[in-house]
Amino acid sequence: MSAVQPARRIALDVILAVRESDAYANLLLPVRLQRAKLSEADAGLATELTYGTLRRQGYYDVVISIAAGRPVDKIDPAILDVLRLACHQLLSMRVAQHAAVDESVQLAKTVGSNSATGFVNGVLRTITRSTVDEWQERALATAKNDDEHLAILHSHPVWIIRAFRAALAAEGRADEIADLVEADNVAPRVSLVALPGNATVEELDAYASTFSPVGATLDGGDPLQLEAVRTGRARVQDEGSQLAALALSRSRPIVAGERWLDLCAGPGGKAALLAAEAAVGGATLVANEVVPARAELVRKALAVFEPAPVVWELDGTTVGDDHAEEFDRILIDAPCTGLGALRRRPEARWRKSPRDVAHLSGLQSNLLNAAIAALKPGGILAYVTCSPHLAESKVIVEGAIKKWGSAIERVDTPAVLGTITESQLDLPESLHAQLWPHRHGTDAMFIQLISKAE
Numbered sequence: 001m002s003a004v005q006p007a008r009r010i011a012l013d014v015i016l017a018v019r020e021s022d023a024y025a026n027l028l029l030p031v032r033l034q035r036a037k038l039s040e041a042d043a044g045l046a047t048e049l050t051y052g053t054l055r056r057q058g059y060y061d062v063v064i065s066i067a068a069g070r071p072v073d074k075i076d077p078a079i080l081d082v083l084r085l086a087c088h089q090l091l092s093m094r095v096a097q098h099a100a101v102d103e104s105v106q107l108a109k110t111v112g113s114n115s116a117t118g119f120v121n122g123v124l125r126t127i128t129r130s131t132v133d134e135w136q137e138r139a140l141a142t143a144k145n146d147d148e149h150l151a152i153l154h155s156h157p158v159w160i161i162r163a164f165r166a167a168l169a170a171e172g173r174a175d176e177i178a179d180l181v182e183a184d185n186v187a188p189r190v191s192l193v194a195l196p197g198n199a200t201v202e203e204l205d206a207y208a209s210t211f212s213p214v215g216a217t218l219d220g221g222d223p224l225q226l227e228a229v230r231t232g233r234a235r236v237q238d239e240g241s242q243l244a245a246l247a248l249s250r251s252r253p254i255v256a257g258e259r260w261l262d263l264c265a266g267p268g269g270k271a272a273l274l275a276a277e278a279a280v281g282g283a284t285l286v287a288n289e290v291v292p293a294r295a296e297l298v299r300k301a302l303a304v305f306e307p308a309p310v311v312w313e314l315d316g317t318t319v320g321d322d323h324a325e326e327f328d329r330i331l332i333d334a335p336c337t338g339l340g341a342l343r344r345r346p347e348a349r350w351r352k353s354p355r356d357v358a359h360l361s362g363l364q365s366n367l368l369n370a371a372i373a374a375l376k377p378g379g380i381l382a383y384v385t386c387s388p389h390l391a392e393s394k395v396i397v398e399g400a401i402k403k404w405g406s407a408i409e410r411v412d413t414p415a416v417l418g419t420i421t422e423s424q425l426d427l428p429e430s431l432h433a434q435l436w437p438h439r440h441g442t443d444a445m446f447i448q449l450i451s452k453a454e
């Protein structure tokens with residue numbers, strides 16, 4: 001038998017670490033690839049194997065349970081990971097069957113018993129006896145309703161399909177659900193921001209972004225090859241995140257001397273853009289992040305500015321007590337489930353649960369209320385989440401409106417974005433802006449501007 005290819009070994013190691021020790025594939029894989037000094041082609045293969053397997057694991061689990069004749073929770077977890085990795089090769093990549101099966105059996109030997117290797121061999125031989133389309137048909141036949149059908153076909157947990165459907169339905173666009181979850185399975189291109197006053201879009205060797213006036217999209221390659229990125233004058237940042245920061249900084253003309261606060265700043269992407277915008281307009285930014293290690297990342301992101309903005313390490317829910325009515329503009333980029341960024345975090349969809357939404361929504365409300373208290377009369381804030389889940393977005397804003405009554409007012413956020421971008425965002429009539437991967441090519445950012453009465 002042949003030795004296991006390093007690309008498969010690395011992919012399995014990362015997949016095991018994601019499950020066993022909650023590792024993040026997008027952080028661990030680059031480290032493993034660098035250590036193994038793989039060729040570009042092998043590194044590409046390892047990346048496809050890792051990300052593809054993690055993304056499509058829900059679908060592969062349905063196939064595996066049919067082929068094995070038992071539910072996947074009755075299979076040893078490490079052996080199940082080997083089977084998932086093999087499924088990705090057999091059902092989604094054009095890998096020769098014998099290579100996929102033989103090397104998976106070898107991998108099974110390294111993580112399980114001898115009987116486990118016989119089991120892996122048997123299940124994979126069963127899978128190779130039917131075509132890709134036949135497996136899809138069999139897997140979809142287990143769905144009991146439309147949501148389960150989509151969940152299997154596009155490999156998402158059913159509760160996320162339901163949450164997305166509800167968020168789209170709120171815009172009268174429930175029929176776009178399949179497009180949305182399909183878009184979640186395509187890794188986005190690298191998007192860059194040229195920090196105003198520090199870098200220009202033209203100097204980045206990239207295409208100008210569709211919507212962000214300070215954004216550019218790389219066709220491929222390593223962004224660190226660019227001097228502007230290496231020196232922190234430009235950064236990797238999703239276009240939706242750029243629009244969220246710009247919605248606040250460009251919502252109205254900046255009056256020199258304004259004080260701005262980024263309440264939940266780690267790791268510092270939006271803080272860097274806000275700091276650049278503030279510096280151009282004569283305002284000053286304070287960035288706050290409660291987790292010290294993440295506050296350190298914020299300091300690094302802001303080190304390019306002279307003087308660098310101050311970084312606080314406060315629990316943001318207390319800012320209304322200690323800094324009441326101090327700030328002219330506040331960004332609340334709230335901690336959230338991140339359901340709007342599933343494209344870039346292949347394992348994230350399997351890690352989250354409705355319990356996370358319940359836990360986070362309490363914190364989100366507290367942060368928004370604290371920020372309103374810290375806002376000067378006449379000031380403006382942006383409540384932002386990288387999740388389109390209604391309980392993390394619209395419902396949080398509605399709760400604040402109920403609590404604060406006429407002391408605050410929703411600002412027409414699509415209208416503000418319309419003044420920032422030259423391309424049509426095609427947002428439905430509403431005071432908030434919900435961006436979508438399938439419509440805008442951005443993460444699914446929710447943005448609501450709110451002003452405080454004088």
Ligand SMILES: C[S@@+](CC[C@H](N)C(=O)[O-])C[C@H]1O[C@@H](n2cnc3c(N)ncnc32)[C@H](O)[C@@H]1O
Nearest residue numbers: 264265266267268269270290315316333334335
């Ligand atoms: C969505 S992330 C912010 C991303 C950031 N704005 C960027 O663009 O790079 C939310 C951040 O809020 C922080 N956070 C969570 N609870 C917080 C709290 N009570 N006060 C302040 N920050 C908090 C998290 O540690 C996390 O870094």
